[in-house]
Amino acid sequence: MSNSYGKLFKITTFGESHGPAVGVIIDGCPAGLEISVEEIQHALDRRRPGQSDITTPRKEEDKVTILSGIFEGKTTGTPITLVVNNKDQHSHDYSHIQHAYRPSHADYTYTAKYGTRDYRGGGRSSARETVARVAAGALAMKLLQNYGISVNAFVSQVGKVKLRKHYSKLDFSKIDANKVRCPDGKIAARMIGVVEEARDNLDTIGGVVSCVIQGVPAGLGEPVFDKLHAELGKAMLSINAVKGFEYGSGFEGVSMHGSEHNDQFYTDNEGNIKTRTNHSGGIQGGISNGQDIYFNVAFKPVATILQPQQTINDAGEDITLQGKGRHDPCVLPRAVPIVDAMAALVIADFLLRQKVNKV
Amino acid sequence: MSNSYGKLFKITTFGESHGPAVGVIIDGCPAGLEISVEEIQHALDRRRPGQSDITTPRKEEDKVTILSGIFEGKTTGTPITLVVNNKDQHSHDYSHIQHAYRPSHADYTYTAKYGTRDYRGGGRSSARETVARVAAGALAMKLLQNYGISVNAFVSQVGKVKLRKHYSKLDFSKIDANKVRCPDGKIAARMIGVVEEARDNLDTIGGVVSCVIQGVPAGLGEPVFDKLHAELGKAMLSINAVKGFEYGSGFEGVSMHGSEHNDQFYTDNEGNIKTRTNHSGGIQGGISNGQDIYFNVAFKPVATILQPQQTINDAGEDITLQGKGRHDPCVLPRAVPIVDAMAALVIADFLLRQKVNKV
């Protein structure tokens, strides 16, 4: 009962990594939104395995099919169902992991929870589930475009290599210009080196995705529990491998004084209300103030490594697990479209919610 | 439509800082839980203003009244309503802030959202709303005690003064032993110095609350969107002034390799499944694994400072705002019981949800 996200622009995802298909129902997308299957496919192509030599070399085309809710190129107001078939789901051999509790995977916790698990790969806990989120996110993103809102996620750290430039100095059109999805070419090259090193050592490495949302009007987000940043935080923390979230001044803001941290309001020449600084990250009291929203998302290193590891099996006995298969040495480049999708879904939901807040 | 939290153990809070009262309805607390008004009051007393000279000197006793749902010392399964009257809500003068947009407050964003706002203090955006959360949290905490689960939040950083000891070396019974609620007396003294300095400079300072939850059985938390840490993150980010959340290895984990970060499973002498390290923070795939859950919450400095500040009024004109009144120079000590309460509410909800996951 936790496979849905969003209150008005609501998605429900389904599917296991090695079952027949993964997919999503979007219930609440407004009628009349123009969308093509190509737009959805484009978002999925950014997430697809096999894009480069620093991601998994698995070849899956992840072709999306529309089962309902879109008619003659427009949404109809009825539930939109998008499905992506899994490839070759019958051809795998799971004997090496069927009884293993892989370190820092969800094998043990799912078994503890349900008394059983689908041991074919990660089953439902696999990041393959995010295919569904990215597909749904394409519709949310289209809605945001109608409102002049942009979302730009990018890789800002890999291992210890960190992009320190302020986002205002970055060219977001360059995010996809390199295989690590960092818009600064020089830093990107260093990040790629770190990933290659990890890959060549049969190891993995973590990093940070940053995201900037621009064009959000003042007034989005809801008081008290569904604060804009609280929903962004939940949405990001729900992505596989995420360990932390901060927005605006974030963890660095804790050592600042109020006199330094407060964002002064002023009225610009066009009569717009703005703030001179933006430690608030575009959000005050959980509600957007019209300034840029920005946040960081921490990803741990991928748990699947190709080295032997000590662990136990489901009988509690010590075993040595030998990783095999084709896996990502670093999840960051492929996480970028997932962060984009979840951010778009959060904002789309609040756009709809704001429609009912005033008489 | 965002004043509720929790799916099964569900709370709905109400009330403005300077209206007649604040309060909460708890809908979903199981019948038969023994609870006394004193237990609820005790939790509120930890949050109450006027506790020490490093918090606001306002004197409010915050006395709780039970309006429904508890009969003869036990919950009945019907909604539990707890109300705390506000003191002297008619005696204030709001003329200095009625038309001001205070920097880094929610005056502007509420007005943008609703076209109006309750200008008496922070209205609904005030941290006074957390009275309701702490009262509800007392019931959740009581439920957790029945399951042998403990929650211990404490102040781990104020400004740049940071508690670096691992939590296993701390004595949680000492949390309330000093006025800053850091269980290490020596660090606490330095933190107090930082707060006093800020206070004497008519300024404010931020910090970090850390929290450790022990005794959680394996299997709590729900896959995909309602991951245990995603709900903890949302709950914490919904607290006033919070800017970031991380659990387990958190932001530091991003520069680790998988071979270093993975937590190996083993079976201990009593046959319990454990991990040798706990970078996972007790949560794998969004579900508890039986190890300690721990996380950090970043609080920005309080926005209300007693220095003059430049800002605008609701006509868009520049004004100088002179803070007055009695405010907290540092929110951290009083934030501790709020973090406790929200953590308890999250775990209580998942305890109930786990009851329906298996045939």
Place this chain on the structure above:
Amino acid sequence: MSNSYGKLFKITTFGESHGPAVGVIIDGCPAGLEISVEEIQHALDRRRPGQSDITTPRKEEDKVTILSGIFEGKTTGTPITLVVNNKDQHSHDYSHIQHAYRPSHADYTYTAKYGTRDYRGGGRSSARETVARVAAGALAMKLLQNYGISVNAFVSQVGKVKLRKHYSKLDFSKIDANKVRCPDGKIAARMIGVVEEARDNLDTIGGVVSCVIQGVPAGLGEPVFDKLHAELGKAMLSINAVKGFEYGSGFEGVSMHGSEHNDQFYTDNEGNIKTRTNHSGGIQGGISNGQDIYFNVAFKPVATILQPQQTINDAGEDITLQGKGRHDPCVLPRAVPIVDAMAALVIADFLLRQKVNKV
């Protein structure tokens, strides 16, 4: 977890019949709605006990207090809390019912459900809970008035005395003109006779409330599960003592042929789309078509009778229960404002939901 109703215009009620108070939180009422405490009180006065000699002679003034969410005569967008204190809740003697399972009351089922119950009167199962609904309904009704929508419930049957006139021939301004709330004076007199006879026999009698909603624009209601009539049905069936619901042609429509039942569309002189008949009751496919919405609600006779009855106690032993106190011989007159309130709440919710259905 079932004390809330509505998706966007959401109410949560609380309180036991003999506890300190009953009340409601309305979360989702749009900001900027003008409302006075007198308007809310007026709705409650229609439901109040002691109105006439055919309702309970208990005297309770049911005075409402606003605890939050309304400021300077307008809703602010934050949760609205309305409370009505119970009178003299400590003065009663419950010894005759404390251990009894009263026939056709909820004493036994609450005990089976929760393992305990609040034995002071009906506790949470008492129709006193509807005070909260009527108070909340006053806000919904005010919102409907802004849209030109009217709701008129009235008594159309008591025992076997039935009002057979079509509603278009009734004068709704006469509903409150007599104590049984039937707008036809002649039938009303006969109904009153039936109630008086039951009362004098220490017995009770059932009846039907009919309701007509006019001015609803085409397009309200949601497909599939939240059909307009399905929500109306649930709302009505949730009222104490209700046994049935039908709309439009209702149960009589089952013996009609399609050629007779179908409502032909036509365009009137002003270019409005209308239907020549209205067997659909203003709803097609679960969505309003702009014609009048009308429905019937069946109420059983009140379970509390002043005659001795055979039943058992909570030890399973046979007992004779002697009813006492001051009770309604017929719930119908006081049910009218409750039906009004619930109908208004349903329509208000759909008005808000419709705001997000189109790009």
Place this chain on the structure above:
Amino acid sequence: MSNSYGKLFKITTFGESHGPAVGVIIDGCPAGLEISVEEIQHALDRRRPGQSDITTPRKEEDKVTILSGIFEGKTTGTPITLVVNNKDQHSHDYSHIQHAYRPSHADYTYTAKYGTRDYRGGGRSSARETVARVAAGALAMKLLQNYGISVNAFVSQVGKVKLRKHYSKLDFSKIDANKVRCPDGKIAARMIGVVEEARDNLDTIGGVVSCVIQGVPAGLGEPVFDKLHAELGKAMLSINAVKGFEYGSGFEGVSMHGSEHNDQFYTDNEGNIKTRTNHSGGIQGGISNGQDIYFNVAFKPVATILQPQQTINDAGEDITLQGKGRHDPCVLPRAVPIVDAMAALVIADFLLRQKVNKV
């Protein structure tokens, strides 16, 4: 945002009548429930078109595919997705209805609601959506069987032909013994005659489905808004063509006195608490009391008739509509498995909800 039903055993349906497929996600079915694709198919076969000469002669096999959530013959706790492809969805000609507002169909109301509609048949408003409900209901029914609960819906009225026997005198194993699904063969024959007459007149006829649920333990259903009968009512009223719902004594109960209507409790020889009569229909205060639950559901005549009808098109112009195609002259026989499914879904949801009501 209304395509979901249930709080814990939650279904979300999708699909248009002439789109690629219809289907359902079940989120919240407990892990470990044994279920085969044949069991689901069996339920669908009872609803399938082309079963007899008194239903539509369209031949659709409605073969179900499991996309997720069931592994090695058991539910895993993850979302279960069931899909049924539509047949030949590209081969139809919709020119006669593309611009028509068919009488008593949802063509006009959907257009008013969304500004657009899928004009291929009924689109989302078609009763084809109930394929998804029946598939999901098969899982709910399996869960109920584990608790010893049975659900038996049957046709009790067609036109004016009414089955007057008390349900205790019926043999539920005979429900499928004839093509109208009335367990009394003699009445069934008369009902079939009525349907055949309507069919031969190019007309349609309505009727009533009754349903009996046995073996429900005391304590199911939730107080106040989610009363057991209120949820049953909503579930039934959400089925296409339903106009009314009553349970227990229903509309007939309104003319009874309390002394006659009240159900006396007694303790039977095995120590079970029972009632001597069951006007309550097994539900008191919205909660099951362990007696049989029974209710009636009124279905209007099918709106699609093969006679010419006067109506308008989407330009508001008068047109004559000539029905064509193969349609049901009476929806009742095929409605029986839909009523079964919805009843099972309601009870399954309450079974899960009851698990969290006590400490």
